Amino acid sequence: MLVEQDQTLIRALQECMIATNHCLNECLAEDESNMMIDCIRLDRECMEFCSNLEQAIIRQSPYAKELAELCLKVCEACAQECQKHDHKHCQYCAEICLQCMEACKTYLKK
């Protein structure tokens, strides 16, 4: 029903939604959570755009690629912000966002 490339991207998006939500929740609980505002906001953005793209791919939307380009951009911004922080959850989230970006790029090439 869905081609392998779609399935691969869906898995990457799901990993990314889990990692960004985890990072968001952990950032909220950090002592200096005020310093984590940008990270929290970008985690939330990233999670929402991944969710929108997941749904578009499942619907086999003719606009999925355009949404994937936007999602890729949001993942990149989230990864860059997370990389600034030493917290384990931020470093992990950055890594998963980079993987999701790669999955978006592969999807866009097909």
Added chain:
Amino acid sequence: MLVEQDQTLIRALQECMIATNHCLNECLAEDESNMMIDCIRLDRECMEFCSNLEQAIIRQSPYAKELAELCLKVCEACAQECQKHDHKHCQYCAEICLQCMEACKTYLKK
């Protein structure tokens, strides 16, 4: 297309999504944002359930009433948490959540 009661509930849900998101953003920026974690989390829950219910009503889902009962419960929890805090955005959010609860109750009676 949508009956008046549906339109009324949709407007209440929309107000509630705007108020909870505003409260969430302002809580993140407060000095003692660690103390606002429960408020931030319930704002987010409330916004998501309002969004889910709005979509269900627009779809004319046969399960909209069951979702409205759950949304009502989430609005109530959010209102109760917000009422604990003196911040203007929390007090305002609590008020709007209470109005949304009333809109859900009216919808459930029809």
Added chain:
Amino acid sequence: MLVEQDQTLIRALQECMIATNHCLNECLAEDESNMMIDCIRLDRECMEFCSNLEQAIIRQSPYAKELAELCLKVCEACAQECQKHDHKHCQYCAEICLQCMEACKTYLKK
């Protein structure tokens, strides 16, 4: 909390979600519903992108404008398809999609 232009676009998106969902439901019930497949699919796409954009505006997402550009494109495709059909619900849906496009354009200029 939200500026007037955001509120105006939210109202237009909501109208558009209601109209596209109504058109989708009515198309399904038409005698020649096979001929309405493209209309049904674009109604669904349009409704989903309007919903995604509504949430992005409420979140005050830094990516709302880029999503608005994509939503505008989907509304245009939906309006063009609906205009091909004489059904009252298609003609009405086309009209509302055109209004939503205008609201997106105004929002993008700000």
Added chain:
Amino acid sequence: MLVEQDQTLIRALQECMIATNHCLNECLAEDESNMMIDCIRLDRECMEFCSNLEQAIIRQSPYAKELAELCLKVCEACAQECQKHDHKHCQYCAEICLQCMEACKTYLKK
């Protein structure tokens, strides 16, 4: 970050979203698509509730179980409708919906 039971349910929900969307698209293309209206509508409901639940689990929402109860009910209705039709996509969709129901039940027991 997410416990194994959450991950298992997320995979089941994803399978179910893919199957219901496939069934919906195929039903639209059937010769007698008018006879498939109930199936199309329930496919759409099922997909939306699975998506709502997936997001709630990823958020680690305190209301995820209540939403899982509702999702279980929608999956059941979709499975029952799909079972009435001989189309391969309907029979497959029914099977996947039943699996998703089991995943919801396991999740609710934890």
